Amino acid sequence: MVEIPQNRSAKVTDLPRNPSDKLKKDILKGVYEENAGIARGRPPKNQPPIKRFPIFYTGAALVVLPTFLAAYVYIQDRTQPEINVPQNLSQTALQATYGSTNNQSVETTFNTPQGQSASPAGIVDIPSADTARQPLESIISEDPTPNYESTSANSATVAVYESSLPLGVSAEKLDQPEFDASTINNYDMEAADVSELFDLKVNTIVIDPGHGGVDPGAVGTTGLKEKDVTLDLANRLRHRLSRDKKYRVLLTRGTDKRLTLKERVSFANRVKADLFISLHVNAMEKQQNAFIETYYYGMQSNQEKLYLVKRENNNSGYSTGDFKHMISRIGNTFKNEESRALAAAIQSNLYVSMHAENNNLSSWGIKTAPFVVLLGVDMPSVLVETSCLCNPNEEDRLRDVNYRDRMARYLEQGIVEYLDKFEPEKPTGAIKYARQRLEQ
Amino acid sequence: MPDSDSNNKTLSVGIDLGTSRSVISTSSGARQWVESYVGWPKDFVAQKLLGKKILFGADALEHRLSLDLVRPLARGVIKEGTDTDEESVKELIGHLIELANPDKDASIHAAVGIPAEALKVNRAAIKQAVSNFADKLIVVSEPFAVAYGVNALDDAMIVDIGAGTVDFCIMHGTIPDEEDQRSLLTAGDYIDEQLFELMTERYPEANITINMVRNIKEKHGFVGEPRKKVQVDLPVRGVQTAFDVTTELKRACESIMPAIVETTMDMIAKFDPEFQERARKNIVLAGGCSQISGIENYLINATKEFASCKFSRVEDPLYAGADGALGLSEDMPAKYWENI
Numbered sequence: 001m002v003e004i005p006q007n008r009s010a011k012v013t014d015l016p017r018n019p020s021d022k023l024k025k026d027i028l029k030g031v032y033e034e035n036a037g038i039a040r041g042r043p044p045k046n047q048p049p050i051k052r053f054p055i056f057y058t059g060a061a062l063v064v065l066p067t068f069l070a071a072y073v074y075i076q077d078r079t080q081p082e083i084n085v086p087q088n089l090s091q092t093a094l095q096a097t098y099g100s101t102n103n104q105s106v107e108t109t110f111n112t113p114q115g116q117s118a119s120p121a122g123i124v125d126i127p128s129a130d131t132a133r134q135p136l137e138s139i140i141s142e143d144p145t146p147n148y149e150s151t152s153a154n155s156a157t158v159a160v161y162e163s164s165l166p167l168g169v170s171a172e173k174l175d176q177p178e179f180d181a182s183t184i185n186n187y188d189m190e191a192a193d194v195s196e197l198f199d200l201k202v203n204t205i206v207i208d209p210g211h212g213g214v215d216p217g218a219v220g221t222t223g224l225k226e227k228d229v230t231l232d233l234a235n236r237l238r239h240r241l242s243r244d245k246k247y248r249v250l251l252t253r254g255t256d257k258r259l260t261l262k263e264r265v266s267f268a269n270r271v272k273a274d275l276f277i278s279l280h281v282n283a284m285e286k287q288q289n290a291f292i293e294t295y296y297y298g299m300q301s302n303q304e305k306l307y308l309v310k311r312e313n314n315n316s317g318y319s320t321g322d323f324k325h326m327i328s329r330i331g332n333t334f335k336n337e338e339s340r341a342l343a344a345a346i347q348s349n350l351y352v353s354m355h356a357e358n359n360n361l362s363s364w365g366i367k368t369a370p371f372v373v374l375l376g377v378d379m380p381s382v383l384v385e386t387s388c389l390c391n392p393n394e395e396d397r398l399r400d401v402n403y404r405d406r407m408a409r410y411l412e413q414g415i416v417e418y419l420d421k422f423e424p425e426k427p428t429g430a431i432k433y434a435r436q437r438l439e440q
Numbered sequence: 441m442p443d444s445d446s447n448n449k450t451l452s453v454g455i456d457l458g459t460s461r462s463v464i465s466t467s468s469g470a471r472q473w474v475e476s477y478v479g480w481p482k483d484f485v486a487q488k489l490l491g492k493k494i495l496f497g498a499d500a501l502e503h504r505l506s507l508d509l510v511r512p513l514a515r516g517v518i519k520e521g522t523d524t525d526e527e528s529v530k531e532l533i534g535h536l537i538e539l540a541n542p543d544k545d546a547s548i549h550a551a552v553g554i555p556a557e558a559l560k561v562n563r564a565a566i567k568q569a570v571s572n573f574a575d576k577l578i579v580v581s582e583p584f585a586v587a588y589g590v591n592a593l594d595d596a597m598i599v600d601i602g603a604g605t606v607d608f609c610i611m612h613g614t615i616p617d618e619e620d621q622r623s624l625l626t627a628g629d630y631i632d633e634q635l636f637e638l639m640t641e642r643y644p645e646a647n648i649t650i651n652m653v654r655n656i657k658e659k660h661g662f663v664g665e666p667r668k669k670v671q672v673d674l675p676v677r678g679v680q681t682a683f684d685v686t687t688e689l690k691r692a693c694e695s696i697m698p699a700i701v702e703t704t705m706d707m708i709a710k711f712d713p714e715f716q717e718r719a720r721k722n723i724v725l726a727g728g729c730s731q732i733s734g735i736e737n738y739l740i741n742a743t744k745e746f747a748s749c750k751f752s753r754v755e756d757p758l759y760a761g762a763d764g765a766l767g768l769s770e771d772m773p774a775k776y777w778e779n780i
Binding site: 023027028032232235239245400401 | 577578579580588593594613614615619622625626630695696698699702703706709768771772773776779780
């Protein structure tokens with residue numbers, strides 16, 4: 001029998017403690033198992049053991065049945081002719097959706113802006129896959145307007161006519177074994193939230209602290225380095241988002257080491273991240289004022305922005321061959337829409353909270369730019385320029401751990417605001433509407 | 441009786457491998473500590489001058505200009521992929537065990553407490569380093585070793601405010617896993633950096649080093665309202681001159697407090713709600729920086745707006761971790777040691 005002394009080293013004042021022999025033995029057994037490499041498990045305190053099978057079947061029934069019913073009601077609702085459609089159908093989206101079909105005729109359905117059904121004669125000219133080899137600027141624009149008139153031999157053709165099929169998806173598309181978010185065109189994305197409709201969840205969040213190792217990123221006038229600020233912010237943000245254990249939060253780098261953009265992208269794709277958030281600190285030539293801006297993927301031509309993009313795209317690690325493959329991702333509308341929503345939530349929360357502390361801080365809003373790191377990842381992604389090292393006062397503030405901690409909190413608020421829509425307790429949009437219909 | 445006493449040839453050893461100081465306690469009563477610095481002479485001239493191939497602790501610091509000086513657990517972890525750091529951990533542990541002067545025939549059963557972050561990322565490297573000197577070895581996190589030493593095993597939280605990290609560890613009747621532990625990188629070293637910057641800014645004429653600043657913090661560090669002015673003598677062009685550093689010291693020491701307060705409340709929230717009240721009354725402060733004057737009252741006041749908390753300090757922060765690790769080593773049943 002092992003005799004365990006009770007009062008050794010009990011030097012803490014004013015705290016009577018008297019753990020039982022059994023508790024101490026359990027603890028020692030735990031230490032032993034951990035050090036001997038023996039897998040250990042413990043049931044949560046005061047909770048009965050999980051009965052997996054009944055819960056699984058009950059849970060499956062609870063989830064699948066309402067989802068199916070909701071989707072059915074929604075689909076029925078979507079087929080009603082009174083639904084209005086945004087006039088600008090994104091050429092980008094259609095190009096990405098159908099470009100790979102390469103001269104195959106694909107039928108899809110949407111209604112005209114006036115609420116009238118389009119006729120089969122309405123032919124939309126969509127560039128074929130070959131067009132993707134053109135320079136980016138010629139394919140993508142901020143506000144693309146499709147050419148409803150012309151057709152050409154090099155174009156995949158989309159016939160537009162009324163159909164009872166939901167969501168603007170043709171029968172051929174529905175027969176395809178794999179779900180592709182890009183089979184849903186832009187107007188559907190705007191009218192209905194795809195993540196809600198298909199009950200998509202966010203499980204894994206990857207935070208990417210910009211730069212690192214031999215690449216310091218921007219350097220302030222007193223020597224503060226972007227790589228150090230972003231790493232600290234990322235760690236704080238990870239701790240915050242991990243607190244309620246709802247999400248698996250991973251960092252592309254947890255230490256001061258150099259990673260190519262390709263390595264960052266590969267990591268996020270490999271762990272099947274659901275969100276990708278790249279953290280940076282801005283520093284622009286001829287710009288002394290502090291500002292915050294958030295990017296998601298897209299093209300733009302402002303020279304200053306291109307300089308910034310070029311700087312952040314340094315050390316990408318991608319070859320030209322890789323880039324062709326990446327270009328094919330451009331029109332992923334689901335990713336873009338979600339990225340835009342995430343960017344908006346982060347930008348507004350970060351700016352409003354930080355502006356309360358610093359009146360001179362300005363918001364440059366959410367923007368699109370061709371950052372490689374945003375293009376390469378498969379999931380919704382944003383790049384946040386959290387602050388500005390070109391402003392000496394802001395650099396001073398960034399040295400303050402409390403300031404960085406607050407910045408992490410504001411970033412968290414923005415992300416949580418975006419993630420709230422995934423909460424089953426707070427249905428919005430189509431699902432909310434469908435549930436209301438069911439309840440009636 | 442503890443198992444170790446049943447076998448005269450067994451020496452139980454508890455080691456606290458800290459960022460700032462490393463400490464050893466043994467079942468034979470030896471208690472030693474050394475500052476966690478390891479230095480190798482830069483060249484053969486330095487080696488001839490120093491007469492040693494390797495120097496440790498204060499000795500290494502004193503001769504740092506002639507040495508390649510390593511602080512292996514800076515920021516709470518062995519730096520990734522650095523052989524020098526791993527080698528220095530090995531040498532440091534060897535030196536500690538040598539200081540304890542064990543019987544040459546004794547079988548050494550060692551329990552080593554290391555920063556919580558190092559436990560996550562460097563466990564294998566540290567085991568490898570210690571295995572050169574110990575026959576049996578277990579590695580645990582520093583705050584857990586402290587918790588074991590002070591019997592705070594259930595419904596308690598340890599806040600170990602060290603030099604490289606502040607480690608939080610909640611205890612709810614089991615060995616803590618990763619989710620029960622958290623580390624902040626703003627700890628004692630961060631205070632030193634802040635104080636160094638603040639003092640340099642205010643007194644640019646004073647000639648100071650980070651080591652001088654660390655000594656000032658350890659001697660006069662405080663949070664909250666100062667009881668008296670803190671005046672220190674600093675050299676100005678070779679002449680010792682008195683400077684008032686009260687404001688700078690307060691700002692630097694308080695710079696790590698908000699993060700500690702917030703993390704404390706976060707960690708308390710991890711307890712089952714029915715046990716949170718007990719946990720709030722059972723928060724133990726350990727580590728060198730827990731000796732900063734006024735820290736208990738500061739934390740009690742700062743957490744007041746959330747809930748009433750009670751903080752207490754270990755009386756001997758230097759040895760609390762090593763004593764706890766020694767306790768683990770002594771209490772571990774022989775049948776467990778056999779399989780480790």
